[in-house]
Amino acid sequence: MTERFIAFEGVRKSYDGKSYVVRGLDLDVAKGEFLTLLGPSGSGKTTTLMMLAGFEIPTHGSITLAGQRIERVPPHRRNIGVVFQNYALFPHMTVGENLAFPLKMRRLPKAEVTERVRHALDMVRMASFESRRPAQMSGGQQQRIALARALVFEPQLVLMDEPLGALDKQLREHMQLEIKHLHDRLGINVVYVTHDQSEALTMSDRVGVFNDGTLQQIATPHDLYEAPDNPFVATFIGENNAIAGEVMELSGGTCRIRASDGSLIAARAGVGLKIGAKTTLVLRPERITLAAAASGPNRFRAHVHELIYHGDHLRLRVSVCGCDDVRIKVPAGSVETPKPGTDIDIGWAEGDCRALALS
Structure with missing residues (x-):
């Protein structure tokens, strides 16, 4: 010890x-x-x-x-x-x-x-x-x-x-x-x-x-x-997307969340979650895959609002899963640059998002 x-x-x-x-x-x-x-x-x-x-x-x-x-x-x-x-x-x-x-x-x-x-x-x-x-x-x-x-x-x-x-x-x-x-x-x-x-x-x-x-x-x-x-910790430490939802299923350390637009999101379950309770799902911008080949349980169609060039990476602001302010960070040159006003496929791994109980 x-x-x-x-x-x-x-x-x-x-x-x-x-x-x-x-x-x-x-x-x-x-x-x-x-x-x-x-x-x-x-x-x-x-x-x-x-x-x-x-x-x-x-x-x-x-x-x-x-x-x-x-x-x-x-x-x-x-x-x-x-x-x-x-x-x-x-x-x-x-x-x-x-x-x-x-x-x-x-x-x-x-x-x-x-x-x-x-x-x-x-x-x-x-x-x-x-x-x-x-x-x-x-x-x-x-x-x-x-x-x-x-x-x-x-x-x-x-x-x-x-x-x-x-x-x-x-x-x-x-x-x-x-x-x-x-x-x-x-x-x-x-x-x-x-x-x-x-x-x-x-x-x-x-x-x-x-x-x-x-x-x-x-x-x-x-x-x-x-x-x-x-x-609070999720948003204070680094950059996180916060997507509101409701807990639909709980199984061990994982859960399924229904977003406000009806989308179902598979995520890791935080402490204190209960079925039927409101939750905030947190997801780091760099963990979102931007590609037509995005696959797995968390694959969604997103609408691009804004694209900002940062030299070594691109930052996008999109609407997805009922949230109009989801940020995505991707290395510059790694994918074809999407244009504002278009729709794209995005996705993320179940283990890269976490559903947190509201205090």
């Missing part, structure tokens, strides 16, 4: 004593895990991180770190490194002085401070920047220094709150891999907060999806993408 390193048990947080921004959170994090908390603004993910850091105190429940309850332990005694979006580097200090600061606060010997600063800068490939000040560096370089400062005192846990949000797309994607590779090398725990879905899928061992103060689902990136528990 994997060792439990962090545990939230029945944690709730309220600022006014009436409404809760985090509701009944139960969450275990394994030793060495990279966990991302993902969700829209106001979903409770950052408040959860701040309670773990010690900057907020739970209204109810307990938080355990390495076997010790910490909800009343002050932040500086938790041995946690924190990286924020705004870097929070001291502008009047050099890079070396910024990294040395948390070590001097812990009263480490001067020789050890020097060695740890050098080692931390080597980890983030910034050894030649030790004498520079933050204003003399780019955003990506400052972010690396902020990460090095969070690691320099060898914390048992590193928390990151939207650390790449201020960077441009190319640099952000580069830093995602840098952070993930650093985690893999060091084996430390990372809890990471973001609202960026691709960031969460790229970096994480597991992702916890929050909405309205509640943890909706926690799973590996693959399982979140392929097997969402509810319509």
Whole structure:
């Protein structure tokens, strides 16, 4: 059994004593895990991180770190490194002085401070920047220094709150891999907060999806993408088509759904489905086959409304199964390009669509 390193048990947080921004959170994090908390603004993910850091105190429940309850332990005694979006580097200090600061606060010997600063800068490939000040560096370089400062005192846990949000797309994607590779090398725990879905899928061992103060689902990136528990997770993680219908048949892990236009769709059955109940069927755009040879139980005639060229792929918007806004993504050049206003055959595998119970 994997060792439990962090545990939230029945944690709730309220600022006014009436409404809760985090509701009944139960969450275990394994030793060495990279966990991302993902969700829209106001979903409770950052408040959860701040309670773990010690900057907020739970209204109810307990938080355990390495076997010790910490909800009343002050932040500086938790041995946690924190990286924020705004870097929070001291502008009047050099890079070396910024990294040395948390070590001097812990009263480490001067020789050890020097060695740890050098080692931390080597980890983030910034050894030649030790004498520079933050204003003399780019955003990506400052972010690396902020990460090095969070690691320099060898914390048992590193928390990151939207650390790449201020960077441009190319640099952000580069830093995602840098952070993930650093985690893999060091084996430390990372809890990471973001609202960026691709960031969460790229970096994480597991992702916890929050909405309205509640943890909706926690799973590996693959399982979140392929097997969402509810319509919110399905639409928040990546791009999904949502087709309304009614459950007509249930057999083991599969079902048959009647769409609003009477079409019957074979699908995987989500948790909690019942015959006669309304459902949302979710289907990824890239899983739809666009060809006259489309076959199997899910073959339908669709009307093309719109075609958009994206270089490496085409995106189509079609009407099918009673839904006027079904998106299809196909590689450019893989099929004859359909024209808006025409009807085409499309299809998808039973295992590529999932019928979800409505809450």
